[in-house]
Amino acid sequence: MESSVPCAATVSDGIAAAGLPAMRPRRRLRGLTLLALVLALLPLGFVNDYVADVAVLIALNAIVCVGLNLLIGYAGQISLGHAGFFGLGAYGSALLATHAGVPPLAALLAATALVGVLAALVGGPILRLKGHYLAMATLGLGIIVSIVITTEDRLTGGPDGMAVPPLTIAGFVVQGERAWYWILAGCLLAAVWLAQNLIASPTGRALRALHTSEVAAELAGVDSARHKLIVFVISALFAAFAGGLAAFHAGFVTPAKASFLHSIELVTMVVFGGMASTFGAVVGAAVLTLLPQLLTALKDYEMVVFGALLMATMIFFPRGIVPTLSALWQRWRR
Amino acid sequence: MTTLVVRELGCSFGGVHAVAGLSFEIAPGTVHSIIGPNGAGKTTLLNLLTGVYVPTSGSIRFGAHELTGQPPHRYAAAGIARTFQNLQIFFNMSALENVMTGRHRLERTGLLAAMLHTPRLARAEAECRERALEWLRFLELGDAAERDADTLPYGALKRLEIARALAGEPQLLLLDEPAAGLNPSEALGIAALIRRVAATGTTVVLVEHNMRLVMEVSDHILVLDHGKRLAEGSAEQIRSDARVIEAYLGAASEAHAAGEASADA
């Protein structure tokens, strides 16, 4: 009963419908195994602590980006204030561990949970907005967080930041870049695993459906408001957890962690690496964390490069690097 | 077996009354058509019956569910499903995933189970796949299951939407111009499909311009004009109703003639 006029229906351009379908279970496992392999073998290249430190930074950004990608790439929402969640996770852990005497690991988990609650409260009203309005609201929120952190200097140390006690797990103090690397590698693997499971589940399908046609998704039974909130909170949790780890890792935390600039960097990583691609988010984080490190001689050019990269990606490869390359690869194989 | 009861339904945009004072019932297990000239308010009505528009007056009840003013997912939860005149296929998924999404209202596994990929979720997913595949085969799309939706031709996509809608096992299926863009033989196929669906006990409501299709499958026809009920009755009654004929200015008989003409072509 094929139509006599074989016209394929039009696909809307831009970010909207262009996400990759969720990978089949076998491919997912393969991807995860590959990541695990890369992460396991990477330390062989750690010629010194500096390299290990960069790897840790990449992993931290990657965890945030995996979560943010669920929000931007799959659910099609936008957040220009995610550094706010990151910063709250960082400062929350620091404050609980310092001023409230909470054991560091418990502080990390508690701070993450608290940020999740905040995201749940704030997310409801915010996610009713769309497009520009949503972008601006998340931006406003992120900036308010940043301002509060900087202004409440008696608690937070103000613009100079505050010191953070070391992380202890089961009595052992986590010390040294390599130890931190293994912790972050494990956390990143877990984050990717959780994200991929979510995407392949009914919730994941609901999100992808929402992104393409909210009306049709609703009429399939998807409570769009609730789903948007769920993914917003999950992405906030990822960001806060990474923020807390970052604080313990550095032994120090400054308001820059919650800045508007940092929020934009995170969005750039997700967008550049690939919308609706978990591995894209990891790649994006890796490339855009490495870039400033490689450009230290050209430190002044960092903003120019980021800005230009962001624009070029969105104009020429709106789907991001990984999906674009993947599509090219598919076409080349046929 | 649930009855859809609509009372004094009204919907206005600014000063324009797209639909006003509409009252009717749709008995379960029947095939019901809503027809009317362009601008009669058919699409508006369909949007009202699925929660896409919020009525400015009146009420909508489906069985025990008071649905007036609820968001669309509540209509879906109550057992109402719909296809769209301009396709709302999820193009970022495969055909199978589209249909699996159609089953969303029947999903019971929670978020945590989803993220941890528990055995229970794996079993639920496997079952969802199976049922979705069945519906694809019912709509003769079995071979297209793994194909990305954006590679399918128009006719297949129309059937995919129906498969997606049926996958949720609705009690009421609303079809928005299912024959639009189809050639006469495909339209015949739709008629057969509608009868198969009705035979399973699902109530079918279609908004349609193709009079031949309407006359062939409908147990009951509601005619709208300017957002109000013009006439109601069986195919025979409507065909010979003077008011209906006048409202269409002979369009019904023209479409009938046109239908015959293109069948010969």
Add this chain to the structure above:
Amino acid sequence: MGSQALQFLAAGLTSGSIYALVALGFSIVFLASRVINFAQGEFVMIGGMAASSLVSVGMPLAAAMAIAVAIAAAVGLVLEKLAIERASRADVTTLVIITIGASMLLRGIAQIVWGKGIRSLPPISGEQPIAIGGATILPQSLWVLGTTIAIVAALSWFFGRTRLGRAMLATAHNRLAAQLVGIDVKLVLFASFGLAAALGAVAGMLIAPIGFTSYDTGVMLGLKGFAAAILGGIGNFHGAIFGGLLLGLLESLGAGFVSSAYKDAIAFVVLLGVLFVRPDGILGALRSDRV
């Protein structure tokens, strides 16, 4: 107390005028393209910075200001041609991110060209404060208010009486209809960016003498200008002016009577409040189907 309130009022109207000009820039671009140009704040920065460096190499203030406006307008036009026009069919999120990228790019270039230091601009007519009713007002403030009034009048004339201005309004109301009557909507978009950039630059040059300017002053001014535009109603000219002045007053009075440490946060609290309660703003926004 009275003179203090008057002082805050004067300060609020001054900064409010700046926000109004920036808000007008946002609205003009929004009207032409339904795009929120995140880089609007950078035009403000370019105006102040360019004028400042021209003055520091000896150019008279008036000439420096004129050239700085031209530079900013040129940047706006280039941005539209190279970036916005290419992505004209993309969806909202894509465009938002492109303009954010543009904002970063411009800031990065400014950092390279002018360094990270702060610069100042001489005031138009001296620094001697004027006493009015118990409050002291800088002459520059009067210039800000006066120039804003003049610009608003000029824009009214432009949109009401010139072909291009009327074409821009027509495009804003109904793009398709405008195309059908022969309006070159691409040109309209192009001109809008140039105009918005010029407005931003003027704002930047007017405010720089009162505070200071540096490569990243555009961010906050841009965001606050956007908050003002939303407060008054995006796409609504009267809304932009009303929103700007109101925001300036709220900020000034809030900082004066409630908490000066959180002055910057006021604009964003207002922004969130408006977005949650009445996204169309106080005077009503132009209905947009993209959003």
